[in-house]
Amino acid sequence: MRMKTGYGKNYNNNAKVDIGVKRIGNLQFVSIVFIFLATAAQSQEINVAAVVSPRHIQFGEKARLDLTLSGEAFIKHIEAPQFNFLPAFLAVPLHSETTPRLEANQIAVSMAWAYELIPQKIGDFTLSDIRLAYQGTPYFANPGSIRVSGTDTYVDVSTNAIHQVEAEVDTHEPYLNAPLTYTFRYLYTTVLPTRESPTPRLPTFRGFFVETPQKRPLYTREIRGKTFxxxxxxxxxxxxxxxxxxxxxxxxxLLPLPQGRRTLKTKPLTLTVQPIPETGRPSHFNGAIGEYQISAEIERGWIEAGHELTLTVRISGHGNIQTVIPPTLPRIAGVMVSRATRFEVITSTSRAYVYTLTPVRKGIFRIPAIAYTCFDPIRAVYTTTQTTPIPVSVRPHPNDPAEYETDSSPWLLWLIVLAILIAALGIGGYLWYRTGFAIPTGRKPNTETGTDTSEVSGSRNRNTQDTETEPITPVSQARQALGRLINSDTTENATTFANALAQVLHQYLEDTFGVSQRNIDTAREVCANAGIPKPILDALIDLLTKCDYHRFAPVPLSTGERNTLIARAERVINDIENLQNTQDT
Structure with a gap:
């Protein structure tokens, strides 16, 4: 790149020059002087100088180049300086000037040029020679070297002391709400010779939740053979x-240097914040980011019914503790659970929550395992940890009335309810049977004749011709009941039908053999003792079993199936009755 500058005022032989007020030696000219010169300037000595200052700058700062050409005679016919510092520096002309002076009763003139050097690169550079030509004769000057450091580095040329700053993050692609570490370092080889210390200024970190860890002590590092x-x-x-x-x-x-303050800057850092991944996210994930463990403990292993028991759940680990929320406790049968309250912050990476458990009955209950899921940004996976189940013994309250120990398991409640239902069905069936088959009051048979006294009395009042009625026996009552069962609308309900048929058979056995309990085992035992043959006994037991089956596991019965069961019942009753008559004869 060639730079051309103007010369200001030119001085030629026999030229009139307005010098103004100049100091030449000890003389001062205050008026316009006309001087006529006739010299051979080319025979005089010419001096060329090139100076760069300062010789160490930061990238973004500027240096200055001053060129001077002087001699002992009047200088003319000077070409513009020629140089090219690209690609390291861009040279921008500032100004040029001429300075006349008196040398050996002659007018001598010095030429000066000033340039601004704008660095384009960072590094140490040796500048090329600068060429100046006077009356066709070339002259060269070398400005020397210059160091350009980044905005993050300052080198004291006089002492060669280095001061440098840097900033880094441990990840450039953090997850939303996941932690990343930002580190700013100040590295130096020599302590500044000032009373004031360097002052760091960190970014504001807008849009981030910021924590300040404990400061690391001062340490040393070897870089390119130097100790920092x-x-x-x-x-x-x-x-x-x-x-x-x-x-x-x-x-x-901010570096408080003796010659003034200097500011070092790190490079900006670009982050790409990623959303929490959807893939593999559990349904019960509540937003906790980090790596955590969960534990639970109670104040004691027993409690009185109706009293409160404190459960403490602690979550600790590493990550964004602001995303940790109380876990949801599983449902505990027979225990009232209060909402969690946070009662302490042990460290910046730990939370503890308190739940109040109130058992409503005595026995033993178990606090189930409490699961907690978090997203580990380092491994980019969801992890779940859980507590160990905790058994708790519940004692009766001292003011409660004494009662027998019972198992507080939930299945016992269902057994009790089932027993009540069975008892209710049995009582209802028995009452229905007694209502449907009991002998009406006032119709007692005559023990001698076997006739109904009320019917006899009624027949006398009506002057009827009947003097004898059929005797009422267990078999006749059973047959009448079976006849009514055929014509009854209860046949539409399998459960009611089976219950009625079973009651007919049990009533017959009770009237015939004096069976005290209406169940299959008692019927089998009494009939066997009465000498009922095995085929008849098996048929009876099978019939009673089918009735129980349809009573407690109702299955629809067709009309044909009902009639078949009634016929089988009548056949069994007839077989037993025939056997009894045979034994009597």
Whole structure:
């Protein structure tokens, strides 16, 4: 790149020059002077100088290049300086000037050019020669070297001391609400010779929840053969507001140098915040981010019924503790559970929650395992931990009336309810049977004649011709009951039909053999003792078993099936009756 500058005022032989007020040696000219010169300037010595200052700058700062051409005679016919510092520097002309002076009773002129050097790269650079031509003769000057460091580094050229800053994060793709570590470091080889200490300025971290861990002590690091002291400032960041790209602004360090303050800056950091993955997410996940463990404990292993028992659930680990919420306790039968309350914060990575359990009855209940699911951003997986079940013994309250120990298991309640239902069905069936088959009051048979006294009395009043009625026997009552059962509308209900048929058979056995209990085992035992043959006994037991089956496991019965059962019942009764008559004869 060639730079051309103007010369200001030109001085030629026999030229009239307005010099103004100048100090030349000990003389001062206050008026316009006309001087005529006739010299051979080319025979005089020419001096060329090139100076760069400062010789160490940061990228983004500017250096200055000053060029000077001077001699002992009047100088003319000077070409513009020629140089090219690209691609390291861009040179921008600032100004040029001429300075006349008196040398050996002659007018001499110095030419000066000033340029601004804007760095385009970072590094150490040796600048190329600068060419100047005077009356066709080339002259060269070399400005030397210059160091351009980044905005994060300062090097003291006089002492070669290095001061540097850097910033980094442990991950550039954090998950939403997941922690990442931001670290700012100040590295230096020599302590500044000032009373004031360097001042770090970290970004504001807008959109993040920020935690400040304990500061790490000062330590040393070897870099390119030099020993650096390292001062660290760490922050734990939790992106909370949005997903996508977030740019962290550069951190700064103010260096109080003897020649003035200088600011070092780190490079900006770009993060890409990711959403919590949907794949593999459990339905009971409540948003906890990190790696946590859950534990539970109670104040004691027993409690009185109606009193409160404290359950403490503790969640601890590493991650965004702000995302941890109380776990949901499974339902515990016979126990009232209050809502959780947080009662303490042990550390920044631990939470404890208290639940109040109130058992309503004595016995033993078990606090089931409590599960807790969290998302581990390091492994990018969902993990679930759970507590160990805890048994609790519930004692009766001292003011409660004494009662027998009972099992408080839930299935016992169902057994009790089932027993009540069975008893109710039995009592209802018995009452129905007694109502349907009992001999009406006032119709007692005559023990001698076997006739109904009320009917005899009634027949006398009606002057009837009947002097004898059929005797009422267990078999006749059973046959009448079976006849009514055929014509009864209860046949439409299998349960009612089976219950009525069983009552007919049991009533016959009770009237015939004096059976005291109406169940199959008693009927089998009494009939066997009475000498009932096995085929007849098996038929009776099978019939009673079928009745019980249809009573407690109702299955629809067709009309034909009902009639078959009634016929079988009548046949069994007839067989037993015939056997009894045979034994009597």
């Amino acid at each position: 002291w390292v001062e660290e400032h760490t922050r734990t960041l939790y992106p909370q507001q949005k997903i996508g790209q977030i740019v962290l602004a550069p951190a700064e360090l």
